[in-house]
Structure formats: structure tokens, C-alpha cells
Amino acid sequence: MTTDNPAPPATSEEVEKLHDLVMQLMDDEQAQEVVSIPLTGKSSIADHMVIASGRSSRQVAAIANKLAEKVKKDTGKSPRIEGLPVADWVLIDCGDVIVHLFRPEVRSFYNLERMWAFGDEEGSA
Template structure:
């Protein structure tokens, strides 16, 4: 994966390790249409936003739960989770990386990729395509 952050901003290895952990966990759990939006220098909420889909509420809930457990086990961070009971849209806030997991039709409705594109065609890049 190529770094998509601005060349003038320093890259924090801990943030990148957390981002890589998130991407690996989602890949292991068969997440679909995984997209990373770099936020460093654009927003103070996080350095990366990751958006992915699951095929069902059960898969979305399982991915979110496993991801939070992996983050805690491997980094010691306690990620906050919102939306788990319904699992149409689950937010996992791991500090420097924020993850949105959706069922496909809910993702399409909210279209976060477009909202956070900042007018930059390259802002939302699938891993490996940057």
C-alpha cells in the first residue's frame, strides 16, 4: 500500500500500524469494498477513515466486535463502538483511525466516501490502489 498522506506531514508509525491492523482485520473477516480516506491535515477527528461493507447485520456486528478485540489485544487501545445492537451502521473509534462498517444499502444511502472526498478525486482510495 502506498502512503496517501501529504508529503509535508510527518507519518506516525503507530498510527500507520493501527491503520494496517484495521485493514488486515477487515480483510481477514471478508469485508467488502474497503476504502481508506486519509484525513491527516484535513480534519482533527482522525488520521484515517476506513469504510467497509458486510453482507448482513450479523457479519457487520461480528467484524466490529472482532476488530475492537484485536485493537485492544494488539495495541492496548480501547476502541469505542456505536451502533452495534442494530448493526446497519457500526462506528468503531480507535482514536487516530475511525472505521465505519455498513450493510451495502445503508452505505449507499449515506455515501460517506462522497461526503469526505474534499473535492479531491484521490481522497478515497482503496488499499493498494493509491
């Protein structure tokens, strides 16, 4: 019987490096309306939630796949992806950074920013 040893928790520097990598890729791939919501103190699921839109399902899928490849290349960890191949709403779980990619109509319907931005005085960008 084998036991899985959980990975040690990431340092704050590693978390910020991962967050910066995600934000840079969103910019490079021309994701639209990128919002980053800090989750520290709000949830134990992650330290950051990034929400962005693609112009089409095809672009959403392409961004998700490129992000997964980049995170694996830079960190050695394989993110979990949910929502492909339909790509209306794709979730990429990078561990300390959770990324939601939407088609614009689907994003406006679920409005995750409003749900998760509670307690923020100025909002976030």
C-alpha cells in the same frame, strides 16, 4: 479529586501500524468494498477513516467485535463502538483510525465516501 492524564499523541509509525491492523482485519474478515480515506489536513478527528460493508447485520456486528478485540489486544486501548446491536451502521473509534461498517443499503444511502473524499484527485482505496 483525580485528573485524567490524556494519553500522549501517537507517533506516525503507531498510527500507520494501527491503520495496517484495521485494513488487515477487514481483509481477513471478508469485509466488502473497503475504502480508506486519509484525513490528515482535512480533519483533526483522526488520521484515517476506513469505510467497509458487511453482507448482513450479523457480519457487520461480528467484524466490529473482532476489530475491537484485536485493537485492544495489540494496542492495549479499548475502541469505542456505536451502533450495536442493530448493526446497520457501526462506528468503531480506534483513536487515530475511525471505522464505519455498514450494511450495503445503508452505506449507499449515507455515501460517506463522497462526503469525506473532497480534495482528493484520485480518490482512495
